[in-house]
Amino acid sequence: MARISLEQLRTNRPQVDREKLDATTEADIRRHTIEDGQDPDTAPVGYRLVPPPAEIRSNLGLTQHGFAQVLGVPLATYRNWEQGRKAPDPAAASLLTILYREPEAALRALRSGATRPQTVAFDACTFKKITKIKATRKVVRDAVAAPAKPKGKPRRLSGKATEAKDRA
Numbered sequence: 001m002a003r004i005s006l007e008q009l010r011t012n013r014p015q016v017d018r019e020k021l022d023a024t025t026e027a028d029i030r031r032h033t034i035e036d037g038q039d040p041d042t043a044p045v046g047y048r049l050v051p052p053p054a055e056i057r058s059n060l061g062l063t064q065h066g067f068a069q070v071l072g073v074p075l076a077t078y079r080n081w082e083q084g085r086k087a088p089d090p091a092a093a094s095l096l097t098i099l100y101r102e103p104e105a106a107l108r109a110l111r112s113g114a115t116r117p118q119t120v121a122f123d124a125c126t127f128k129k130i131t132k133i134k135a136t137r138k139v140v141r142d143a144v145a146a147p148a149k150p151k152g153k154p155r156r157l158s159g160k161a162t163e164a165k166d167r168a
Contacts, residue, residue: 050093051100053081060103070110071095 004012033040057067068078073092080086088096099106 048093048097050088050096053078053088053096056096056100056103057082060099060107070107072110 030040053067057064060067060070062070064078064082065075068075071078071092077086081088081092087093095106
């Protein structure tokens with residue numbers, strides 16, 4: 001990738017024939033597509049159109065907070081989708097498409113899904129705490145599973161202790 005300064009960009013503007021570009025018709029574009037060996041009537045491959053989350057939300061008459069709860073995602077995640085900072089992952093995009101095409105069925109399914117696991121949103125600090133708790137549990141579990149080993153040299157038992165040990 002070539003790096004140029006803003007000044008170089010301003011002095012060496014790309015040569016675009018705006019008149020020719022504006023005069024290009026849909027028929028011209030179709031003809032060029034055929035000349036390139038592509039079928040202009042087929043649907044594009046490699047991506048799927050996802051309806052805008054804000055449009056779906058407004059069609060349902062929900063707030064951002066309410067729609068995020070319906071979807072089971074954190075409010076910040078939903079806002080990032082709506083404001084175009086992030087794209088929904090494939091599963092969320094599928095859910096948004098279903099909500100767009102069949103809102104009643106999707107909402108009915110989402111509302112009746114009381115048994116589905118709840119989405120838990122947590123930050124990095126909480127993640128560190130959870131990781132620390134898991135590590136502590138593992139240490140405790142390992143300590144309980146393995147008998148404690150005596151430290152240092154084994155001690156000689158006195159006569160009474162030996163007799164008590166033999167009886168047990």
